[in-house]
Amino acid sequence: MKVEFNNHLANVNRRKLLKVFVNYIEQTRNDIQHAGVQYILDSVIESLVENPDRRFVYVEIAFFWRWWMQQTDEMRNTVRELVNQGRLEFISGGWSMNDEGVTHYNSIIDQHSLGAEFLRDQFGECGRPKLGWQIDPFGHSREVASLFAQMGFDGLFFGRIDFQDHIQRAQTKRMEMIWKGSSNLDEQSWLFTGVIPRTYNAPDSFCFDYLCHDEPMKDDPKLHDYNIPERVQAFIDAAHNQADSYTTNHIMMTMGSDFQYENADEWYKNLDKLIKYVNAQQTNGSDVNIFYSTPTCYLYALNKANRTWITKTDDFFPIAWNQHGSWTGYFTSRPALKRFERYSNNILQVTRQLNAFSNATLRHGIFPLSEAMGIAQHHDAVSGTEKQHVADDYAQRLAQGIDSALYVINEAYKKLLSKNTQSLPVPTQYLCQFSNISECLTIEGQDNFTLTIWNPTIQLIEDIVRVPVTKNYTIHSPTGEIIATTLIPISSPTRNIPGRTSSAEYELLFRTPIQPLAFNTYYFEAKTHMTKETKLPTRVTKNQACILQNQHLRIELDEKGNLNKIVNRDRNFEIPFSAHGLYWYTSFPGNNSAPEFQASGAYCFRPLTPSTFPVSSSRNITCTYTDEVQTALIIYNQWASQEISLYDQGQTIENEWIVGPIPIEDHIGKEIIMRYDTNIPSNGLFYTDANGREMIERQRDFRSSYNYTVYENVSGNYYPVASRIWIKDNQRQMTILTDRSQGGSSMRDGSIELMVHRRTLYDDRQGVAEPMNETAYGQGLVVRGKHFLIVEPPEFSALHHRIAAQRLFMNPLKTYALPNMSYVNYSINYRQTWSALNGSQPLPTNIHLLTFDQLTSKVFLIRLEHFFELKEDANLSRPVQIDLQSLFNVFGNITDFVELNLTGNLPLNQMNRLVWKTDNNESSYWKSKDSSPLKSTIVTLNPMQIKTFQVTLQ
Structure with missing residues (x-):
């Protein structure tokens, strides 16, 4: 038996992010948690240099980068030599060890690319990570496995799965497998997983x-505390016990944990002795041989074993650490931070x-936001499983990154808006980051201002713009026409949100088309009276049954605010x-002394009973009708409301909810859900997305990978919903899209529920x-x-939910400016519309421009993705071609x-991954069909395929 020691810094800030990022680097606030990453690295490097047999692996580049920037050239060269020798190895290589449940695939790719770029620039090919190391996240996503495979990883190791799954896998030697990470892609998505x-x-x-407080290796037989015989035997027994769960004669022993190796010499000297004395027992018949190694070396040894492996096609969600400890609460925890992270990604792209x-x-200038986003993907960041002051620190870092990005945005618009170099200075652009509460103080009360909107997609969009105002305005379009607008009241629940300081009581709404990769500028000019271009609500009803309808949909509500039916008129x-509306579960108030007393907290969702309670026994409903939008405002009480909106020509229903402050004066923690109960016979099945991409079928009270015993019939059926969830029968499908990650389920046939907010009174004792x-x-x-409802037959649903989901995470960016000049002068001096596609033919509807990044003045990195799955749509699920040159017409030729x-x-064409064989006689061998040198700028994308290109211009 070969036992490979993996010396590692388990995870710089593991499950309990108790201090802010910089504290872990500098070993400050040790009253909260003793941890100093810089000292760990100092100590480890010294120990590695001392003995060439020793090894160490490192994962999270955010911390290493901070340490690296403070080192001398001599130390950097020493580290490079260790990396080149394979004695210091980077694995995973992301900026952080990202969560897998609530992260969006765009941000997962970005944060790994950020770390990979640093490692490539500083260490070359020897620094390139060869496998994923997700040892701490609270459940594992099939999509992440697929992404890791496409990153070129040969394998993935992690430590947390459901306790029932773990027991059964260990008993049947199924701890290692080939994970088929995509139901759409071929072997390129397969990944060996352990x-x-x-x-x-x-x-x-x-x-x-x-x-730790474990006994060290004491090898002087002359001393009374000599312990080598019993320590050696204890280790040999531990090795045999572990080997019972695995199928080869290789096992991997992880030797490290949170914040350890600050005195690496203590670790390594004891391990040196352990290796010496355990291996010496081979002369006495021991079959255990131990040595320093890395997870990559272990993986290669398994590959050389030339055996077949079981396969897996589902994911590892949800997971529980005991009978009543389901880690499903973090799917929703800190919903404001989850939304801010998604918004920040929009600005970054x-x-x-x-x-x-x-x-x-x-x-x-983009790096601060990119770096803040990388840290925010950590499994104790966007997951919401950190202390409050740490969550505040994440939000501050994102805000500072946005400030830096705004500088870049302004410098870009100085070039794009100016008609010539002699033009007047370009007015400063501002972001209205409180537009989510209908507040934009920059423009409030101004006599004129401009709104510039950038469309980041490669498709023509029709944007519905809502601007909070205290005056009525005439709006000039980019071509000079006066735009028809609608003045709609801002709801009282919105106006009463704590912290809102705006005096705006109305929003000016208008609809406008925007070309792909283009901006439009709209000039607002204050008027002292209503004009014919401004339309007011035509009708308002209170506490009466009402119907909202347009050309495609009809929504019927009764006088109590109950949603009775939705009709697809097409x-x-x-x-x-x-039933429909806001309900709450009672949080279990346990003391965590035993599984049956597990409390509901940041990680765990555990309701006291399966029953839910309406947030109010009565509701008030106000319906407002205009030509552009019809709304039903439903107010439950002082802390809960929702507003259902149906726009003219819209095929999606918008349901905006406001929840909080959740009352706790009764000393009861509450978990708030939005529930949609229909008559769709869903037969225990529902579907959730994996990190915003592929959909996975879920079955209530069932796991396809192991025999599942139900202990928690509510939280055990909750899944992460990063983007969408649906139920369906043969004729109808109801899809709900979310504007952030949330926990969701279908607790009964025909029902979908999404948890929107949580407020608990007990810690779940998982680290926070x-x-x-x-x-x-x-x-x-x-x-x-917001939730967005789509009701369509299953064969037509993908067209709507795929495109709507792309729009949700790649929204048009709106910036405001105060030009202090008349519209005539503004139009003379500045461009009011511009497109990067420069007259190119319309680009494919099913292709998304995921990344467009300038590396140098002539070199660009772009990612294109086909964002439809196989057989989702009769036309849009087909392979499609796109000419890369069309994206660069404004620059010149590629x-x-x-x-x-x-x-x-x-x-x-240099990505050569290990080949594995499955127990179904399948081979994981994959070679890109496009790996030969590319001669044409026309590329083909298949369903769910992402392609990355480095482009050089003339």
Whole structure:
């Protein structure tokens, strides 16, 4: 038996993010948690240099980068030598060890690309990670496995799966497998995957760190505390016990844990002795041989074993650590941070585009937001499983990154808006980041201002613009025409949100088309009276039954605000509702002393009973009708409301909810859900997305990978919903899209519920050490968000939900400016519309421009994705071609381009992954059909395929 020691820094800030990022680097606030990453690295490097047999692996580049920037050239050269020798190895290589449940695939790719770029630039090919190391996230996504495979990884190891799954896998030697990460892609998405024992810690009694209290190796037989015989036998027994769960004569022993190796010499000296004395027992018949190694070496040894492996096609969600500890609460925890992270990504992608198309060459100005986003993907960041002051720190970092990005946006618009170099200075652009609460103080009360909208997609869009105003305005379109507008009242729940300081009581609404990769500028000019271009609500009803309808849909509500039915007028079918609205589960108030007393907290969702309670026994409904939009405002009480909106010509229903402050005066924690109960016979099945991409079928109270015993019939059926969830029968499908990640389920046939907010009073004792009790402005946090409903036959649904989901995470960017000049003068001096496609033919509807990043003045990194699955749509699920040159017409001709792996750190034709065989006589061998040198700029994308290119211009 070969035992490979994997010395590692388990995870810089693992499950319990108790301190802010910089504290872990500098070892400050040790009253909260003792941890100093810089000292760990200092100590490890010294120990590696001392003995050439020793090894160490490192994962999260955010911390390493911070340490690296402070080192001398001599130290950097020493580290490079260790990397070249394979003694210090980077695995995974992301900026952080990202969560897998609530992260969006765009941000997962970005944060891994950020780390991969740094490693490539500093260490070359020897620094390129060869496998994924997700030892701490709370469940594992099939989409992440697929992405890792496309990044060129040969394997993936992690430590957390459901306790029932773990028991059954260990008993049947199924801890390692071939994970088929995509139901759409071929072998390029397959990834060897292993579950490591003990999460990532050392075997019991073998932790040799000052944070531990285990007995060291005492090898002087002249001393009374000599312990080598019993310590050696204990380790041999531990090795045999672990080997019982695995299929080859190789096992991997993880030797490290949270914040360890600050005194690496203590670890390594004890391990040196352990290796010496355990291997010496081979002369006495022992079959255990141990040595320093890395997970990559272990993986290669398994590959050389030349055996077949079981396969897996589903994912590892949800997981529970005991009978009543389902880690499903974090799917919703800190909903405001989850939304801010998604919003920040939107700004990051648009800023990259504007920087590139304007040739501003300010990539360094984008780095602060890119870096903040990378940290925010951590499994204790966007997951919401950190202390409150740490969550505040994440939000601050994102805000500072946005400020830096705004500088780049302004520099880009200086070039794109100016008609010539002699033009007047371009007015400064501002973001209205409180537009989610209908507040934009920059323009409030101004006599004139401009609104510039950038469309970041490669399709023509029709944007519905809502601007909070205190005056009535005439709006000039980019071509000079006066735009018809609608003045609609801002709802009282919105006006009363704590922290809102705007005096705006109306929003000016208008509809406008925007060309692909283009901006339009709209000039607002204040009027002292209503004009014929401004339309007011034509009718308002209160506490009466009402019907909202347009050309495609009809929504019927009764006088109590109950949603009775939705009718699809195009397809001539209806979906009756038996219940709809906001409800709450009672949080279990346990003391965590035993599984049956597990409390509901940041990680765990555990309701006291399966029953839900309406947030109010009565509702008030106000319906407002205009030519552009019809709305039904439903107010439950002072802390809960929703507003259903149906836009003219719209095929999607918008349901905006406001929840908070959740009352806790009754000393009861509450988990708030929005529930949609229909008569669709869904037969226990529902469907959720994986990180915003492929859909996975879920079955209530069932797991396809193991025999599942139900202990928690509510939280055990909750799944992460990063983008959408649906139920269906043969004729009807109801899809709900979310504007952030949320936990969701179908607890009964015909029903969908999404958890929108949580406020608990007990800690679940999983590491945060405080309840999930967010406050702001001296009271419980108020959260505002949106759901988008699509009701279509299953064969037509993909067309709507795929495109709508892309729009949700790649929204048009709106910036405001105060030009201090008349419209005539503004139109003379500045461009009011511009497109990067420069007259190109319309680009394919099913292709998305995922990344457009300028590396140097003539070199660009782009990612294109086909965002439809196989057989989803009769036309849009087919392979499609796109000419890369069409994206660069404003620059000139492409002279060279090469296809790269997903992280952009290796040419695709050099990506040679390990080949594995399954127990079904399948082979994981895959070679890109486009791996030969590309001669034409026309490329083909198949369903769910992402292609990355480095493009050089003339």
